[in-house]
Amino acid sequence: MPVTNEKVFISPGRYVQGEGVTARAGHYVSALGKTALLIADDVVWKIAGEQLSASLEGEGVSFERAVFEGEASNREIDRLVELGRKQQADVIIGFGGGKAIDTAKGVAEKLEAACAILPTTASTDAPTSALSVIYSDDGEFESYRFYSKNPDLVLVDTGIICKAPPRFLASGIADALATWVEARAAIRANANNMAGGKATLLGATIGEKCEDILFEHAMLAYQANEAQIVTPSFEAVVEANTLLSGLGFESGGLAAAHAIHNGFTALHGEIHNLTHGEKVAYGTVAQLILDQTPQAELEEYLDLYIALGLPVTLKALKLDQASEEDLYRVAEAALKEGESSHNLAYELTPKQVVHAIKAVDAHARAFMAKVGLGE
Ligand SMILES: [Zn+2]
Numbered sequence: 001m002p003v004t005n006e007k008v009f010i011s012p013g014r015y016v017q018g019e020g021v022t023a024r025a026g027h028y029v030s031a032l033g034k035t036a037l038l039i040a041d042d043v044v045w046k047i048a049g050e051q052l053s054a055s056l057e058g059e060g061v062s063f064e065r066a067v068f069e070g071e072a073s074n075r076e077i078d079r080l081v082e083l084g085r086k087q088q089a090d091v092i093i094g095f096g097g098g099k100a101i102d103t104a105k106g107v108a109e110k111l112e113a114a115c116a117i118l119p120t121t122a123s124t125d126a127p128t129s130a131l132s133v134i135y136s137d138d139g140e141f142e143s144y145r146f147y148s149k150n151p152d153l154v155l156v157d158t159g160i161i162c163k164a165p166p167r168f169l170a171s172g173i174a175d176a177l178a179t180w181v182e183a184r185a186a187i188r189a190n191a192n193n194m195a196g197g198k199a200t201l202l203g204a205t206i207g208e209k210c211e212d213i214l215f216e217h218a219m220l221a222y223q224a225n226e227a228q229i230v231t232p233s234f235e236a237v238v239e240a241n242t243l244l245s246g247l248g249f250e251s252g253g254l255a256a257a258h259a260i261h262n263g264f265t266a267l268h269g270e271i272h273n274l275t276h277g278e279k280v281a282y283g284t285v286a287q288l289i290l291d292q293t294p295q296a297e298l299e300e301y302l303d304l305y306i307a308l309g310l311p312v313t314l315k316a317l318k319l320d321q322a323s324e325e326d327l328y329r330v331a332e333a334a335l336k337e338g339e340s341s342h343n344l345a346y347e348l349t350p351k352q353v354v355h356a357i358k359a360v361d362a363h364a365r366a367f368m369a370k371v372g373l374g375e
Contacts, residue, residue, distance in 0.1 A: 006197045012127075012128045014152065019162075022051050032114035036064075037080070037087055037091075038052075038093040039068050041069075048157070048160050064087050077110070084111045091115070095120065097124070105131075117151045119242065121161060121164045122169055122238045125179070126246070128154050128243060141265040146194075169237070169238075169241070170309055177281070178281075178283070179210050181291075185255040185287070185291060186340075187253060188345050191253055194250040194251070218308065253340070254343060256290060259334040263331060267319075270318035271318045290352065291344075299367055306364070314360075314361040328350055341353075
């Protein structure tokens with residue numbers, strides 16, 4: 001029998017953040033291994049590949065670059081494991097966005113190699129966790145894959161991240177805003193966190209702090225990102241999106257927001273062009289409604305999401321043409337056995353989930369009319 005009162009907190013070995021820290025990558029990676037498999041896509045490589053290469057070579061780390069093919073799938077992980085095995089890599093470097101990062105973690109686990117994560121956007125909280133979200137080759141959510149440890153190093157260069165499109169930062173803010181909404185619900189329900197235990201005080205505090213930082217600095221950070229400059233608010237939000245959100249969800253717990261996101265991935269069509277965070281934003285508002293959040297508080301979230309250009313109407317989510325059947329497909333996927341929707345203090349039916357999805361749209365449109373925003 002599992003012990004039900006066991007508290008667990010987990011985290012990466014080292015977190016480094018700052019403008020220009022890519023130049024220090026060799027210093028940190030060389031402490032983990034000397035032969036690296038570096039997983040990055042071509043776009044990312046163009047942006048900062050030269051800088052990273054120089055830093056690794058300067059510290060005696062030899063590496064081979066593997067081109068990431070775009071999906072965090074079992075097949076892609078297996079393909080890269082073979083490359084790493086041939087090369088006898090002792091450290092795997094994931095350089096890029098959420099899916100490249102999740103793939104690198106899977107490869108490192110299989111090869112029992114060290115893992116260094118260098119995110120080039122602050123668009124998800126994937127970098128710090130000891131799990132990957134696995135998708136089919138067509139991009140449909142399949143499962144969470146859990147690992148024996150978190151990455152050994154997470155190195156975040158805000159000088160690179162401030163050059164990424166602001167849409168990515170907004171997506172990361174949405175992923176990070178879900179953290180406390182979900183963790184507090186899971187804690188209330190005495191559900192397990194993603195580390196397989198109850199939340200520690202630290203795990204809970206991180207999620208709450210993450211939300212405070214975002215309500216205070218999200219817009220300032222977004223504006224800095226538009227201007228491609230690094231400011232203290234930008235640094236704070238990158239840290240909230242990456243470190244606080246990552247530790248907060250993993251050692252706090254997930255609930256309905258991410259389950260509804262996973263449900264959305266079961267649909268085909270234009271919704272696939274939305275980012276992880278954009279779909280999570282919609283799922284978060286749905287969970288807030290199910291949690292019976294008072295109007296004034298709900299509107300604070302809506303206000304921030306709308307200001308950041310995040311989708312809170314069915315139209316913005318590309319689901320205004322969705323059939324009743326489609327919405328039930330989302331709900332049923334969100335309520336699958338093992339999904340985090342069961343971490344709530346109450347049980348949900350598919351109908352309640354469908355109504356919550358429609359309620360997000362109704363409340364968001366009413367709020368926009370109230371504050372004089374057109375659709
Ligand atoms: Zn997420």
